[in-house]
Amino acid sequence: MSTVIKGARPYGEGDPVDVLIEDGVITAIGAVQVPEGAEVIEAAGQVLLPGFVDLHTHLREPGREDTETIDSGSAAAALGGYTAVFAMANTDPVADNAVIVDHVWRRGQEVGLVDVHPVGAVTVGLKGEKLAELGTMAASQARVKVFSDDGLCVADPLLMRRALEYSTALDVVIAQHAEEPRLTVGAQAHEGERAARLGYTGWPAAAEESIVARDCLLALHANARLHVCHVSTSGTADVLRWAKDRGTKVSAEVTPHHLLLTDERLATYDPVNKVNPPLRTESDAERLRTALAEGVIDCVATDHAPHAVQDKDTEWSAARPGMLGLQTALSIVAETMVRTGLLDWRGVARVMSERPAEIGNLADQGRPIAAGEPANLTLVDPDAEWTVRGAELASIAANTPYEGMRLPGVVTATLLRGRVTARDGKIC
Numbered sequence: 322m323s324t325v326i327k328g329a330r331p332y333g334e335g336d337p338v339d340v341l342i343e344d345g346v347i348t349a350i351g352a353v354q355v356p357e358g359a360e361v362i363e364a365a366g367q368v369l370l371p372g373f374v375d376l377h378t379h380l381r382e383p384g385r386e387d388t389e390t391i392d393s394g395s396a397a398a399a400l401g402g403y404t405a406v407f408a409m410a411n412t413d414p415v416a417d418n419a420v421i422v423d424h425v426w427r428r429g430q431e432v433g434l435v436d437v438h439p440v441g442a443v444t445v446g447l448k449g450e451k452l453a454e455l456g457t458m459a460a461s462q463a464r465v466k467v468f469s470d471d472g473l474c475v476a477d478p479l480l481m482r483r484a485l486e487y488s489t490a491l492d493v494v495i496a497q498h499a500e501e502p503r504l505t506v507g508a509q510a511h512e513g514e515r516a517a518r519l520g521y522t523g524w525p526a527a528a529e530e531s532i533v534a535r536d537c538l539l540a541l542h543a544n545a546r547l548h549v550c551h552v553s554t555s556g557t558a559d560v561l562r563w564a565k566d567r568g569t570k571v572s573a574e575v576t577p578h579h580l581l582l583t584d585e586r587l588a589t590y591d592p593v594n595k596v597n598p599p600l601r602t603e604s605d606a607e608r609l610r611t612a613l614a615e616g617v618i619d620c621v622a623t624d625h626a627p628h629a630v631q632d633k634d635t636e637w638s639a640a641r642p643g644m645l646g647l648q649t650a651l652s653i654v655a656e657t658m659v660r661t662g663l664l665d666w667r668g669v670a671r672v673m674s675e676r677p678a679e680i681g682n683l684a685d686q687g688r689p690i691a692a693g694e695p696a697n698l699t700l701v702d703p704d705a706e707w708t709v710r711g712a713e714l715a716s717i718a719a720n721t722p723y724e725g726m727r728l729p730g731v732v733t734a735t736l737l738r739g740r741v742t743a744r745d746g747k748i749c
């Protein structure tokens with residue numbers, strides 16, 4: 322089985338080249354003779370990148386298959402240019418044991434569009450009371466590499482410390498949803514002038530920053546790896562810079578929506594804009610963009626969070642937090658980071674593929690585009706634009722905050738180990 326991508330520009334650099342892929346591996350780059358019977362993808366100068374890796378996806382299976390399944394979520398991921406995603410543990414039942422994580426892993430392999438790596442829960446039932454069996458999950462068929470109670474914060478400092486200590490022996494990473502729960506009781510939106518005017522209880526920046534600071538110190542003293550989920554404030558960027566300068570093994574992600582959207586959206590009253598952590602101010606978003614460009618924030622993760630109409634289309638306070646992200650991530654990064662000159666395409670490869678693959682400890686993802694490397698690839702038309710329609714996205718739920726927006730950057734093909742999983746907006 323061979324495929325030739327004709328006339329692509331790896332990392333958007335240099336003259337167009339042909340890429341020959343045989344048996345899932347890149348075997349030649351340059352002017353390639355098309356083998357008999359090979360599948361040909363005419364790239365016409367488009368940008369070729371390593372397949373994207375999402376450290377933070379909610380696929381809702383098991384438990385809420387009315388909003389997303391491993392099948393539908395894998396399709397959304399492939400169409401968005403992803404070749405691997407990490408599926409969060411806040412399912413029903415919770416992914417806090419080997420049976421559930423193995424189901425998620427196996428189902429992902431059956432669907433075959435993207436590698437679905439289950440995230441294991443840190444605490445039993447996400448209850449924050451006692452540690453889940455991290456070792457059993459790490460040794461299971463799913464080989465769990467990332468643990469998180471995402472949706473909830475591991476707030477107890479003693480439990481968090483233990484989790485970090487165990488993680489070093491298992492060579493896994495603890496990903497924290499940084500939210501001091503005592504500071505966010507009843508919180509509905511970013512604590513600031515806009516929330517105050519609408520009478521919403523505020524979600525203060527310090528609720529995030531205080532946990533990030535605490536966890537960085539715990540990780541430093543335990544010599545453990547910590548990953549910070551969905552950074553949303555400029556103060557968190559300050560803490561991360563400080564911690565990294567001191568040698569803390571901390572990594573962090575930012576979501577596309579926190580790069581682009583702000584609490585100005587509160588004025589719409591539309592709960593499609595409700596998310597945790599909340600949309601912050603313009604100056605926060607600006608700082609998150611520069612922190613990502615500088616590497617203070619390591620990568621982009623979608624926090625793709627599908628929700629049913631009845632859980633979203635209600636009054637603000639009753640709506641669930643979360644928004645879709647897999648199929649729009651590349652375009653939001655193109656809009657906020659590439660068009661602004663903050664990142665070139667090599668930088669996009671770093672924040673959407675290489676760094677997330679390293680943090681998630683995936684040996685076969687985020688690899689260089691070179692002969693001998695696995696053919697996990699994404700082809701992007703940087704000049705094309707498209708209009709977002711929630712109903713047309715592959716997810717079962719349709720809660721996109723970008724409805725009707727015209728965005729730059731179109732994923733034209735995704736290849737997983739040489740197999741074309743998505744092409745021109747269709748699943749293959």
Ligand SMILES: NC(=O)N[C@@H](CC(=O)O)C(=O)O
Nearest residue numbers: 379471472596597626642643
């Ligand atoms: N981001 C959200 O607003 N919601 C997530 C949970 C989470 O990531 O905290 C969800 O599971 O819906």
Ligand SMILES: [Zn+2]
Nearest residue numbers: 471472498550
């Ligand atoms: Zn979260």
Ligand SMILES: [Zn+2]
Nearest residue numbers: 409471472624
């Ligand atoms: Zn999440």
